[in-house]
Amino acid sequence: MSYSVGQVAGFAGVTVRTLHHYDEIGLLVPGERTYAGHRRYTDADLDRLQQILFYRELGFPLEEVAALLDDPGTNPREHLRRQHRLLTARIEKLQKMAAAVEHAMEARTMGINLTPEERFEVFGDKDPEQYREEAEARWGDTEAYAESQRRAASYTKEDWKRIQAEVDDWQERYAALVAAGEQPAGEAAMDLAEEHRQHISRWYFEVSYEMHRCFAGMYVSDERFKAYYDAMRPGLAEHLHDAILANAGRRSS
Secondary structure, eight states: OEEEHHHHHHHHTOOHHHHHHHHHTTSSOOSEEOTTOOEEEEHHHHHHHHHHHHHHHTTOOHHHHHHHHTOTTOOHHHHHHHHHHHHHHHHHHHHHHHHHHHHHHHHHHHTOOOOHHHHHGGGOSOOTTHHHHHHHHHHTTSHHHHHHHHHHHHOOHHHHHHHHHHHHHHHHHHHHHHHTTOOTTSHHHHHHHHHHHHHHHHHTOOOOHHHHHHHHHHHHHSHHHHHHHHTTSTTHHHHHHHHHHHHHHHHHO
8 A cells, every 4th residue: 555645745734845855855765656756655654754743743853853763773662652751741841831821811810910930930940030131231232222122112002912913923834834844944934034033123123134143043052042932843943043044145145
């Protein structure tokens, strides 16, 4: 029994383009070909695709997925045990975050003001005020920081709702793009990277492409930023970093 690339895309919820890419890089090479050269996937290919998608969901880059799956010393049962451990840890973290959101919803409904510690306890033992103080220490004497403070001071409740709606919409679309296996240097990813730059410029301060490159570096080097973006989709921080650099290169070329 074998299946066409369109059938497999439908089974797995991925795009045909993603399967073509996996074939091109040697990550998932179809076990059969028709006389006309069309891809045909066997049951063994579907097993491998399932493993690939498990690891991708957990945030592993494609190169590491290939290395794990092609390791002759690792059998399928060991892959499943590793994935189970990682998924269990992720589920526990998400359950804690869900509980914190429910707590916040109940408090808001009942008119209770949560303490800063209660609001941020889901993120671990961190002082929620340290980020504001750190921002002032690092950028307080810059024009960009002063401009962001001037703009923020003038925003109404409706402005903040609009800002958050734009952020939520962008996050949803970028997470979907990463899930679909789109490459950071692709047009879709670079367009969303540009939208990210324009959002900051529109609401806070003007962000040049060079400054955007600096932000990209911070998104992967600073664990707090990395955790923020990876919470949207595992591996998103690194993907966004690469997309920002590709977009800046596209604009300067």
